[in-house]
Amino acid sequence: MKFSIYRFNPDVDKKPYMQDYDVVLEDGDQMLLDALLRIKDLDDSLSLRKSCREGVCGSDSMNINGKNGLACVTKLSDLDEPVVLRPMPGLPVIRDLVVDMTQFFEHYNSVKPYLINHDAPPETERLQSPEDRAKLDGLYECILCGACTTSCPSFWWNPETFVGPAGLMQAYRFMADSRDQAMDERLENLEAPDRLYRCHNIMNCVDVCPKKLNPSLAIAKIKDLKFEQAREHKCNAKKHIEIKVL
Amino acid sequence: MIQDKSQVFNTARVEALELDNLVEVALATMHAAEARTESRGAHCREDFSERDDVNWLTHSLYYREGHRLAYKPVRLKPQTVASFEPKPRVY
Incomplete structure (x- = not known):
């Protein structure tokens, strides 16, 4: 051959x-x-x-x-x-x-890919309902091979700043985890214009993923959460102003 | 014979070193297993098919020089959780 x-x-x-x-x-x-x-x-x-x-x-x-x-x-x-x-x-x-995968793993580490929970550790495991656990399916299986991130034109263009599909999907994997308590911190972490919003749903990541995962969908869900967070802040700010006026 | 003499990501050399270690571990396994005249978990012998806690509830230590074997006791007193008696596992 x-x-x-x-x-x-x-x-x-x-x-x-x-x-x-x-x-x-x-x-x-x-x-x-x-x-x-x-x-x-x-x-x-x-x-x-x-x-x-x-x-x-x-x-x-x-x-x-x-x-x-x-x-x-x-x-x-x-x-x-x-x-x-x-x-x-x-x-x-x-x-x-x-x-050299250094940059790939720096982006991965930058999303704090671990559980953040400020409660005292319980005697046994932190439990989760089967429904909550199911929310992690299609997210936790990532093996960090880098196929998606290195096929992404947005990553090629902004390798220093754009987190890339693999890192962003792991960011969402913890946002979607019922045991995690750092939603606001995680969303704030992706606020800089080049970190999250360089994704334009080109979907090369979905095309190449050897584990058949969908980073593009995960990124879209982060954008939804960012939108929700922004709307809440706006509502809160409005309430604040109304209270002041009263 | 390794042709690759490079200093950069020389996987041929790494694999040669790994083979060296694999042979050593295989020797340790072989000598310790031959001496252990019982069956225990994955160590399964046709000539000694039963588990023998009286003589073999012990760790085997292997030394490269002369394929020497030594033994040390298994610590059975955990510091924080309750212990359970060693016994054959029957499924």
Whole structure:
């Protein structure tokens, strides 16, 4: 099977280049990652991240024939040849298919992706009704592979400021959590014009997500919550003025 | 033989080091398991099919030099929660 793979090793290469491989697959090689490991057997200088090989760890996300995805859950039979593999766009390349995810995780950390609850810790777990728990479905499954954020033109344009689909969906994951108490703080955190509102529902994120999640919908829900919050503030401000007048 | 000599994200070297460690852990597992003449959880022997709390309620320690084994007791007195007696698990 024929492959064309982006190669760059800063130790020896001045510029990145595409290298062609023609690799003989064996019975049982079904996923793109299987083929990449065959190539790595022939040429150990090809660097890529991988770990769980079943779409759980999010390590082997890359640009596959122009579309971001995980090598381990991409079927070889679905790919046109030569299979063109590049690192995920929009992040600095460390080497070959490995990108520097620092900025991605900085944005992720910036939304405080953890439960904020000021009540004293109870003896047992903080409980939740099945209905409240169901509100987290489609949000908590994110594996932080970065496929969505690095396919997002808004992120390419404003990588320093726009939180990106992965980070914003995790922001909403905690806004939607009945046990969380930091709704106002979380909404305020996304107030700066470039952090949330650079999303224009381009929906590349939805198209590429290997876990079939919908960051665009989550972002729309944050915008709804922002609107509600603004309306409440306005009402409160109005009441305040009326009281003053009285 | 590793061809890749790069200092940058050299996964060939990382995997060689991992293999080194895997072999060592496999040796530790093999020697400790051979010495442990009982069955316990995932450690399941045909020649010693029963759990033996009298002789083997103990941690195995493995030393690389001479594949030496040592043992230390299992602490059964928790500091904050009630303890329960060790017994075979039957499902």
